Amino acid sequence: MLMLSHPYGWIMAGGLFFLLIVIIVSASPVVVNGTIRRVGESEDAELNIKALFGLIRYRYKIPYVSFTGRSLKLEEEVSNSDVGINTWKQFNDEIDAEKVTSFIDKVKHIFHITRDLKGWVKGTLSKVSITEWRWNTTVGTGDAMWTAMATGTLWSVKTSIIGLISQMVHVKGQPTMEVNPNFQQSTFATEWSCIAQIRFGYAILAGLQLLVRMKKWKGGVKAWQNTLFKA
Numbered sequence: 545m546l547m548l549s550h551p552y553g554w555i556m557a558g559g560l561f562f563l564l565i566v567i568i569v570s571a572s573p574v575v576v577n578g579t580i581r582r583v584g585e586s587e588d589a590e591l592n593i594k595a596l597f598g599l600i601r602y603r604y605k606i607p608y609v610s611f612t613g614r615s616l617k618l619e620e621e622v623s624n625s626d627v628g629i630n631t632w633k634q635f636n637d638e639i640d641a642e643k644v645t646s647f648i649d650k651v652k653h654i655f656h657i658t659r660d661l662k663g664w665v666k667g668t669l670s671k672v673s674i675t676e677w678r679w680n681t682t683v684g685t686g687d688a689m690w691t692a693m694a695t696g697t698l699w700s701v702k703t704s705i706i707g708l709i710s711q712m713v714h715v716k717g718q719p720t721m722e723v724n725p726n727f728q729q730s731t732f733a734t735e736w737s738c739i740a741q742i743r744f745g746y747a748i749l750a751g752l753q754l755l756v757r758m759k760k761w762k763g764g765v766k767a768w769q770n771t772l773f774k775a
Contacts, residue, residue, distance in 0.1 A: 569596065570743065571743055571744070572743070572744045573742070574594070574595045574743070575739065575740075576591070576593050577594075577738070578590070578592075578738050579591075580735070580736045582732070582735075590604070590605040590606070591605075592604075595744055601623075602622075604620070605621040605622075606620055607621065617636065658754075661757065664753060666712070669712045669713050670712070671743065671750070673713065673714040673715075673716055673740065673741050673742070674713055674714065674715045674716065674740050675716050675717065675740070675741060676737070677706065677737075677738050678735075678736065678738075679719070679720070679721045680720075680722045680724075680734065680735050681698055681734040681735075682723075682724045682725075682733045682734070683723065683726065683732050684725065684729055684731040685730055686729060686730040691725045698723045702723070703721075706721070
């Protein structure tokens with residue numbers, strides 16, 4: 545029997561308690577919840593990330609999207625909450641062909657300078673589980689024949705996407721998908737939501753592995769920073 549009155553007893557008890565905390569934290573899920581909606585000309589998207597039982601939260605929302613000629617204007621909101629400390633900011637962004645081309649070039653560059661990035665992505669995704677997948681769409685072209693064809697095409701696209709995703713991550717439960725034809729008028733409305741999880745320990749390990757891969761090439765960390773924060 546462990547005697548806590550002995551100094552070594554307290555050290556062992558403290559070590560076991562610390563180990564228990566590490567195990568609980570490592571096994572806790574990082575929950576990612578994404579939603580995209582489009583009804584007519586109205587669009588919005590939202591991403592929520594929760595970790596450490598809600599102590600760490602991140603929220604990214606696009607409440608407003610507008611097309612202006614050759615560019616796409618976004619109104620964005622970002623909210624962070626770390627152990628009860630909340631920060632929030634709102635800003636506007638404009639995406640044009642030049643920005644898209646620049647971003648693609650940067651992505652190609654980091655794939656080139658990051659050792660076995662595809663392997664890292666594949667390994668990380670294998671630890672991800674999708675616990676909920678909902679995708680409901682209503683489509684109408686104003687013509688019965690074309691509406692029926694569009695409905696069938698959307699079904700094919702949706703089943704192909706979920707089939708591809710199920711090869712990369714664990715899909716738990718039955719995905720919910722609907723395609724509802726509207727034969728009366730021309731319309732398009734869609735709503736997609738997904739909840740994905742990865743254990744906190746796996747997420748930390750994946751981050752460390754990526755950091756090691758980035759540092760294998762001089763300027764790798766800076767290239768990632770430029771891609772993620774200056775896209």
